[in-house]
Amino acid sequence: MADPRSEQALNLQIHLTAITNPYEAIEEDSYAWVIEGKSCEGYSSSKTWSVLRPRAEEVSWHRSVWFKGAIPRNAFNMWIANLDRLPTKTRLANWGVNINPICDLCNTNQESRDHLFLTCDYALYIWNAVSRRLSLPGLRFQNWMELIAWTKTKNIRSPTTLRKLVAEAVIYALWKQRNNVVHNQVHIPPSVLFKDIDRELKNSITARSIKKSFKSLMARWLRRNCFFCDPS
Incomplete structure (x- = not known):
């Protein structure tokens, strides 16, 4: 690994070296699609679109x-x-x-x-x-x-x-x-x-x-x- 060029890069290297490799983990990997802090049961395109493009207030015209x-x-x-x-x-x-x-x-x-x-x-x-x-x-x-x-x-x-x-x-x-x-x-x-x-x-x-x-x-x-x- 290259020498860090900043304190932030150094902290990142320290953090990465402290993470257990996935193949050494005791538990199996899992994933979840989380929107606004809430886990969805699977991927929801409509909810994702609503977050990416929030609705503005309805205009009078x-x-x-x-x-x-x-x-x-x-x-x-x-x-x-x-x-x-x-x-x-x-x-x-x-x-x-x-x-x-x-x-x-x-x-x-x-x-x-x-x-x-x-x-x-x-x-x-x-x-x-x-x-x-x-x-x-x-x-x-x-x-x-x-x-x-x-x-x-x-x-x-x-x-x-x-x-x-x-x-x-x-x-x-x-x-x-x-x-x-x-x-x-x-x-x-x-x-x-x-x-x-x-x-x-x-x-x-x-x-x-x-x-x-x-x-x-x-x-x-x-x-x-x-x-x-x-x-x-």
Whole structure:
């Protein structure tokens, strides 16, 4: 055994030399899986996972993001947006990136999360289209928490499941269009974007029509007076 280079190494060597070799032990070896000081009867993957990844307290917004029937990509994007972790221009500027923080969709205000998704003129056009489709007063969200609160309320025309589907579809579509403008310089009118949102919602509702919470959503989403129909 090499000479110890520290007092701790010396103490370890002394301890190891004092341990009886297993083959010289009188009793047979035994083992136990111990979690938080308690021996389990065999290995438990669920208990081990609970210790390695303890559960945090339930947050108030989780049902507005994660719900049965949500479109996975939209839900994931909504989760990141809810945590304000999307790389908007104001966040990039705060990180020290040399970038013009002005929103490319309206060319007026700085591109923060709440501006891009809630108060930008481009976004307001989309939310007005949603409000007309759901027979609601004009939607005006001053901040993100107002949007989350809106997804939790309901009326006879718009149950919470439909509101959450719509909110996630709008946020995803706006973020996708923002990236299309920033990276590809491709601009499309908000009316065209709403048609894409409308198509995605119809497909999503149709695919999940056997679910109890989705059975009546198509009738509630469709309206006879199409706001974006060609007047000609």
